[in-house]
Amino acid sequence: MRVILVAALALAAAAPARADAIDDYVRHQMAVSHIPGVAIAVVRRGRIETVRGYGLANLEWNAPVGPDTRFQTASATKIFTGLALMRLVEAAKLRLDATLDQFFPDAPPSWREITVLQLASHSSGLSDQLGEHDDNVAATVVAAMKAPLAYPPGTETRYGFTDFVVLRAVMEKVTGKDIAAIFRDEICAPLGLRDTGFAFERQYGPFRSALPLANRASIHAWKDGEQRVSSFLYGETGYSAGGLYSSARDFAALFAALDRGELLEPGSLRLLQTPPLLKSGKPAGFAVGWSAGSYHGVKTVGHSGGPALADILHADSEGLTVIALTNQQRFYPLLAQGVADFYLPPAPAPKAMADRMPALTGQMRSALAEAAAGKLDRTRYAAAAMDGLVPFLEDFGQALLVAVGPVQRVALIEDRADKGGRARRYAIDFERKRMFWLFATDAAGKIADLHPVGED
Incomplete structure (x- = not known):
C-alpha cells in the first residue's frame, strides 16, 4: 500500500514539474527568437492537458495571448482540409481513388490518371507554373488543365499550391458549398469551435481590407535588430492551402475529439494519417493533407505553416498532440517538437560512421x-x-x-x-x-x- 501511495504522489508531482519545465523552455525560445506571443496546447489520449498563453498577441496594444487568441495558421490550414475531405469520403460524397476527369468534363487526358488522393498527398504531378490567370479557383483549375504536368502522377512527392486549389474545387463541386462553409459544417459546428475561420482579406490597389476577427494576433517579424508588424496576403483562392485563423483552444478541442472518435471513424482517421504508396512502392511524403514523418523514432503527423505561425505534431502511438501557435513570422517550426520532448521516450542514439573526409x-x-x-x-x-x-x-x-x-x-x-x-x-x-x-x-x-x- 505504501509503494502505491508513493507512486501516486510521484505522478501527481510530475505534472506540475513538467509544466514548469515547459514554461521555462517556451519562454527561453521566445527570448532568443524574439517571439512576442505564443500559445501552447497539449492533448493526451482525448483529454486536454493544458492550454497556455505566453507574451503578447499585439505589441501595439499590449494585448496578452489567451486560449482564445486567433493566430494565422498559414499552411497548417491543410489539417482542416484533410479532415473535411475525409468527412466527405465518409458521407460517400466522393472517393479518394476517384480521378479528376469525373469532376471536370473538359479535363485533359492526363487528368484521367490523377486521383483525389494524389492531390491531397502532393503527388498529382500538377505544376505550380501556371502562367498568368485570374486569381480565383475556376481560373486556376483552367490554367492547371492547360499546363503540362511537372512529373508523372504518383511517381514522386512535391509540395505545392495547385494540388490544393484543384482539391478545393472538387470538394466544392460535390458539396455545393465554398471551402469556408465546408469547414464550418463538417468540423467547426459539430465540435463547437468558435475561434476558427477566415478573415477574407482582399487587396484593392494600395488598400487592403479584411473582416474583423475578435482576439486576432498581429504577426511580427524580427529583422536587423528591430521588431516590425508584418503581414502576408493569404488570397481566397488558396483557402484550402492556407489562411485559416484558429486558437489553441479550438485546436485542442479538435484533436481531443479526434482521439475520442467523435469526428471520424477509426479507419478514416488511420487513412488520413497514412501516406499512400507511390508507383515505386515507396510511401509519399504526405498523408491526406497532413505531413508525415518520425520524431524520437515515433511516427508523427501534423503540419506547420508560416513557417512557424502554427506548428502541430501528433504522435498517434503515444496518444500525444502538441499545438504551438506564434506571431513571429521569422521563426522556424521548433516549438511543437520541443514541447513533445517532455513527453516522448528518449530519441535513439544515431548510428555514426567513420568520417574519412x-x-x-x-x-x-x-x-x-x-x-x-x-x-x-x-x-x-x-x-x-x-x-x-x-x-x-x-x-x-x-x-x-x-x-x-x-x-x-x-x-x-x-x-x-x-x-x-x-x-x-x-x-x-x-x-x-x-x-x-x-x-x-x-x-x-x-x-x-x-x-x-x-x-x-
Whole structure:
C-alpha cells in the first residue's frame, strides 16, 4: 500500500514539474527568437492537458495571448482540409481513388490518371507554373488543365499550391458549398469551435481590407535588430492551402475529439494519417493533407505553416498532440517538437560512421556558424544554390540556427558520391536541440545544399 501511495504522489508531482519545465523552455525560445506571443496546447489520449498563453498577441496594444487568441495558421490550414475531405469520403460524397476527369468534363487526358488522393498527398504531378490567370479557383483549375504536368502522377512527392486549389474545387463541386462553409459544417459546428475561420482579406490597389476577427494576433517579424508588424496576403483562392485563423483552444478541442472518435471513424482517421504508396512502392511524403514523418523514432503527423505561425505534431502511438501557435513570422517550426520532448521516450542514439573526409565536416560547421551569425560567405556556394539555399540560410535558416544555439557535437550518418561531389547526412547536437541536416558539395567543392531534414 505504501509503494502505491508513493507512486501516486510521484505522478501527481510530475505534472506540475513538467509544466514548469515547459514554461521555462517556451519562454527561453521566445527570448532568443524574439517571439512576442505564443500559445501552447497539449492533448493526451482525448483529454486536454493544458492550454497556455505566453507574451503578447499585439505589441501595439499590449494585448496578452489567451486560449482564445486567433493566430494565422498559414499552411497548417491543410489539417482542416484533410479532415473535411475525409468527412466527405465518409458521407460517400466522393472517393479518394476517384480521378479528376469525373469532376471536370473538359479535363485533359492526363487528368484521367490523377486521383483525389494524389492531390491531397502532393503527388498529382500538377505544376505550380501556371502562367498568368485570374486569381480565383475556376481560373486556376483552367490554367492547371492547360499546363503540362511537372512529373508523372504518383511517381514522386512535391509540395505545392495547385494540388490544393484543384482539391478545393472538387470538394466544392460535390458539396455545393465554398471551402469556408465546408469547414464550418463538417468540423467547426459539430465540435463547437468558435475561434476558427477566415478573415477574407482582399487587396484593392494600395488598400487592403479584411473582416474583423475578435482576439486576432498581429504577426511580427524580427529583422536587423528591430521588431516590425508584418503581414502576408493569404488570397481566397488558396483557402484550402492556407489562411485559416484558429486558437489553441479550438485546436485542442479538435484533436481531443479526434482521439475520442467523435469526428471520424477509426479507419478514416488511420487513412488520413497514412501516406499512400507511390508507383515505386515507396510511401509519399504526405498523408491526406497532413505531413508525415518520425520524431524520437515515433511516427508523427501534423503540419506547420508560416513557417512557424502554427506548428502541430501528433504522435498517434503515444496518444500525444502538441499545438504551438506564434506571431513571429521569422521563426522556424521548433516549438511543437520541443514541447513533445517532455513527453516522448528518449530519441535513439544515431548510428555514426567513420568520417574519412573531416575537411567536409569542417566546411559544414563553418557554414552553419556563418549563417547563424548572419555573415554568410556567398563565395562558398555553388551557383545553383543562389536561388533557394542561400536566401534560406540568410533568412529563416539564420532564425533557426539562432534558436537552436551553437553546434556542440556532430555525427556523420550517411555519406555518398553525388554528381561529382559528396552528399552527407549529419546528426547535429546543437546547444538546445538535436537535428538532422543534409550537406552536399558539387564537383568544384562548392556548397550545393545545407538544410534540415527528418530523422528518416
